Amino acid sequence: MPDKKSSDLLFTKLKDIRLNVLWKDVKEAISGTERDFTTTSLGRAIFILAVPMVLEMIMESVFAVVDIFFVSKLGADAVATVGITESVMTIVYAIGVGLSVATTALVARRIGEKKKKEAGVIAFQAIMVGLIISFVISIPGILFASSFLKLMGATDKMAAEGFMYPAIMFGGNAVIMLLFIINAVFRSSGDAAISMRVMWIANIINIILDPLLIFGIGPFPELGLKGAAIATTTGRGLAVIYQFYLLFKGNYRIRLYFDSLKIKIGIMLDLLKISAGGIFQNLIATSSWILMIRIIAISGPEALAGYTIAIRVIIFALLPAWGLSNAAATLVGQNLGAKQPGRAEKSVWITGYVNMAFMGTLGVIMATFPGFFIQLFISDLAVVENGTTALRIISLGFLFYALGMVLVQGFNGSGDTLTPTKINLVSFWFFEIPLAYLLAVVFNWGLTGASIAIVSAETLLAIIALFLFRKGKWKLRKV
Numbered sequence: 001m002p003d004k005k006s007s008d009l010l011f012t013k014l015k016d017i018r019l020n021v022l023w024k025d026v027k028e029a030i031s032g033t034e035r036d037f038t039t040t041s042l043g044r045a046i047f048i049l050a051v052p053m054v055l056e057m058i059m060e061s062v063f064a065v066v067d068i069f070f071v072s073k074l075g076a077d078a079v080a081t082v083g084i085t086e087s088v089m090t091i092v093y094a095i096g097v098g099l100s101v102a103t104t105a106l107v108a109r110r111i112g113e114k115k116k117k118e119a120g121v122i123a124f125q126a127i128m129v130g131l132i133i134s135f136v137i138s139i140p141g142i143l144f145a146s147s148f149l150k151l152m153g154a155t156d157k158m159a160a161e162g163f164m165y166p167a168i169m170f171g172g173n174a175v176i177m178l179l180f181i182i183n184a185v186f187r188s189s190g191d192a193a194i195s196m197r198v199m200w201i202a203n204i205i206n207i208i209l210d211p212l213l214i215f216g217i218g219p220f221p222e223l224g225l226k227g228a229a230i231a232t233t234t235g236r237g238l239a240v241i242y243q244f245y246l247l248f249k250g251n252y253r254i255r256l257y258f259d260s261l262k263i264k265i266g267i268m269l270d271l272l273k274i275s276a277g278g279i280f281q282n283l284i285a286t287s288s289w290i291l292m293i294r295i296i297a298i299s300g301p302e303a304l305a306g307y308t309i310a311i312r313v314i315i316f317a318l319l320p321a322w323g324l325s326n327a328a329a330t331l332v333g334q335n336l337g338a339k340q341p342g343r344a345e346k347s348v349w350i351t352g353y354v355n356m357a358f359m360g361t362l363g364v365i366m367a368t369f370p371g372f373f374i375q376l377f378i379s380d381l382a383v384v385e386n387g388t389t390a391l392r393i394i395s396l397g398f399l400f401y402a403l404g405m406v407l408v409q410g411f412n413g414s415g416d417t418l419t420p421t422k423i424n425l426v427s428f429w430f431f432e433i434p435l436a437y438l439l440a441v442v443f444n445w446g447l448t449g450a451s452i453a454i455v456s457a458e459t460l461l462a463i464i465a466l467f468l469f470r471k472g473k474w475k476l477r478k479v
Contacts, residue, residue, distance in 0.1 A: 112337020141170020277417025306386025
């Protein structure tokens with residue numbers, strides 16, 4: 001029998017080995033890898049893909065938190081203006097995410113089939129589609145910025161003082177579109193570390209420029225709310241330039257060559273066909289958010305500002321979970337391309353369990369201490385009270401959000417974007433909006449009623465997605 005000293009020594013050695021393996025995987029995930037994710041063990045594949053994807057999404061959430069942190073110093077009207085603008089900017093995000101969903105499905109499938117050249121051709125077509133759509137959005141966004149603020153419930157003063165914020169954000173929407181699409185190209189090919197680095201660059205620039213341009217520090221002009229829009233757009237724009245540099249000069253799984261920069265109508269139509277479901281599923285979700293903003297605006301600027309800050313905190317929590325979900329989408333696409341549907345399904349279940357553990361923990365923390373998080377951004381008592389109420393209620397549904405988002409990304413990774421579209425239509429339009437109006441307006445529960453409706457809708461979404469995913473029809477999808 002081994003003595004206690006020998007047992008302790010063996011335990012220490014085994015612990016050191018595990019830590020060394022973990023640290024090696026972390027370094028590989030952050031620095032980039034040439035690993036084949038269709039043959040790597042699923043646990044390690046999910047970990048190496050998820051680490052940079054989670055960090056990327058944290059960086060995306062930092063955009064929202066940093067902006068609202070500095071803008072909140074300008075008062076409730078400025079925060080409400082950002083909230084209204086972001087509610088409609090989600091249409092741009094929806095289109096960008098929809099295109100990135102189609103890009104992910106097609107690129108991941110080609111990578112799984114070992115057709116890297118074809119994956120690059122798909123990437124270029126996705127970029128061109130994004131540029132065309134962003135140009136169409138930018139014109140009315142610039143011309144009717146003030147009118148749209150009033151339409152969404154802003155006061156005349158808010159529209160007069162804050163119209164440049166939506167004008168710049170809509171006018172520069174191409175950088176948002178391209179950032180989403182090109183990061184999806186790298187991510188779905190397996191080079192998730194590149195997407196992470198791109199977001200780091202965008203955020204560092206935004207964090208530096210935000211206070212300089214908003215408050216006029218040093219030689220910089222004091223631009224207020226307009227400064228926040230310029231800082232965000234500049235940060236994203238420079239990140240997109242870096243993306244193009246990597247696509248043409250980098251030595252990664254996907255590279256663009258000048259001889260392949262040709263319009264391929266057939267591929268563009270395939271992208272639009274798949275992305276239509278991705279776009280509509282996100283438009284359904286985000287347009288419901290616009291209506292939620294309109295319903296909450298009835299309760300006054302303080303309720304709207306409190307809800308806006310609460311949503312920013314929630315986004316900060318949810319986006320890392322989206323990073324995990326994106327890992328599932330990549331693995332589903334690549335493994336279906338490699339003719340391994342069972343492995344594709346297993347990757348979704350493992351990712352779902354991890355995501356539920358992560359989001360469940362965050363949900364408990366935020367439901368217990370909601371006031372702490374809201375007061376990090378603003379001290380106005382009325383706004384803090386409203387934000388605390390919204391954050392406490394909405395965070396109670398984090399466990400269901402975690403499962404639902406992974407299952408939805410599982411569908412999307414297979415190229416089945418129609419199923420999540422139907423799920424969103426039922427959950428948000430047929431259920432959430434009527435319930436929110438009933439509770440918030442008819443029953444006069446205000447922000448409390450709207451928050452209850454959000455939790456209820458997300459719970460319903462997870463239940464429906466679970467039922468349909470288990471049926472397995474997504475495994476037969478051809479793209």
